[in-house]
Amino acid sequence: MNLRSVDLNLLTVFDAVITEGSVTRAAEKIGMSQPAMSIALTRFRHIAKDELFERTGRGLRPTPRALELAAPIRRALDIVTDALEHGTDFDMSRSDRSFSVVLSGIGEIVMLPTLMRRLESTGSRININTRHVAHGDMLKEMHFGNVDLYMWIVPIESSEIICTQIGNTSEVCLVRADHPYVGDSLSVNEFAALRHVTFHMPGTYGPSIIDRELWRLGLKREHSMSVHSYFDAPRVLSQTDMVCTMPRVLGRHFARVHGLKMVRSPLQLEFPVFMLWPKAAEKDKGHQWLRETLIDIFKQEEA
Structure with a gap:
């Protein structure tokens, strides 16, 4: 054309x-x-x-x-408008761009409030739209411009996408504050003996990394409940003797908000966190601001 x-x-x-x-x-x-x-x-x-x-x-x-x-x-219209109004620099306090993001549990629960607080404090009119997209559909959604940025622990290899590791996150165990069997620490045997709330990771199949590690040690845990979102876990934990393993930054947040106890996971697992975006947006000043801001927030929360 x-x-x-x-x-x-x-x-x-x-x-x-x-x-x-x-x-x-x-x-x-x-x-x-x-x-x-x-x-x-x-x-x-x-x-x-x-x-x-x-x-x-x-x-x-x-x-x-x-x-x-x-x-x-x-x-395209957003980019043209920003370029004409603000030149080559991106001014988040004056922009009215819209960004569609898929941030996973860590991003939506912990990072998103901080991002929106920063925007509000400057009077910015930037609009952030969170979306739920299956991992397997992400390449297609980015290709059609429906997703501007994605955060997850599994990378995607494609010539159309830029994927970079922005850090790591360790795992913790969350239980109710007056749990009868869990003190300030957990041994691997104690961990395996508890009833577990497990999180089904989208885009993955077969046994989880936690289960494979327990099997390697000759142990097996009881899957009493499976959830598709970490949002579902805290209320169940507060009323039962179950345990849930999750990223440390989420565990810290839920422990504070729901009055739960957080202890270090005896398996001491650590996972990479990746940020992915369309290659076409690499030099977009507004997109660069979004990436840099979210990376900064992630590092602050993980500290």
């Missing part, structure tokens, strides 16, 4: 229509007449070689092709 034939205004029109779900509301939003809006949308349909929107009783419904285009076009 010859980009010289694409009018930047057509991208603005498309973005307004898919955001508002109505040609009338989109026209009001960007200050165009409805006939001019319809003509511009028709031109963009020709360029995209797709109808883009279907009429329903509730407004316009985007086609699959429109949904594919939405995030990349939104990102």
